[in-house]
Amino acid sequence: MADELTYPEVGATSDGAHPAGYRHLRVRTRVGDGGRCYRAAADAVLGWRMHRAMGVEVDADGPRAESGVRVVVGLGVARLRVHGPCRVVWSRDGERRAGFGYGTLPGHPVRGEEAFTVEWRPDGSVWLTVAAFSLPAVWWTRCAGPLVPVFQRAYARRCGRVLRRLAAGG
Helix, strand or coil: CCCCCCCCCCCHHCCCCCCCEEEEEEEEEEEEEEHHHHHHHHHHHCCHHHHHCCCEEECCCCCCCCCCEEEEEEEEEHHHCCCEEEEEEEECCCCCCCCCCCCEECCCEEEEEEEEEEECCCCEHHHHHHEEEEEEECCHHHHHHCCHHHHHHHHHHHHHHHHHHHCCCC
């Protein structure tokens, strides 16, 4: 079925778990300070604004990342654009922590889960954490081998830079 997730550990990123047998990613970036920054960052993540500001094509069933929403993200340009179908498997929008995790659907070049979480810490700092666990799902991601984690890490770092700008009102 086209809407079945392609991995068994659904929701593992919601508590920071890193299931065995996958490549793991965790990148934290300070995006600012205070409640206004937190709210702007949380809204940018949950409303797909961060992704779109990075030039990622987002075709989602809903205006916000809420559990069950199907989304296809597109990275790259023209004929080199790669599309990755996903479904949001968890979402939260609390006073100090907000974000979501989405899992891969058939047709995605990797299989696993990725999460984007914004946290307003007691010291006033606001942080974005991008966490993921994944494995190659198609021949070309298997052939790319060690380049895939390099790309994933660069993407996660760029998320932080873009969110910092958005949260500052840019």
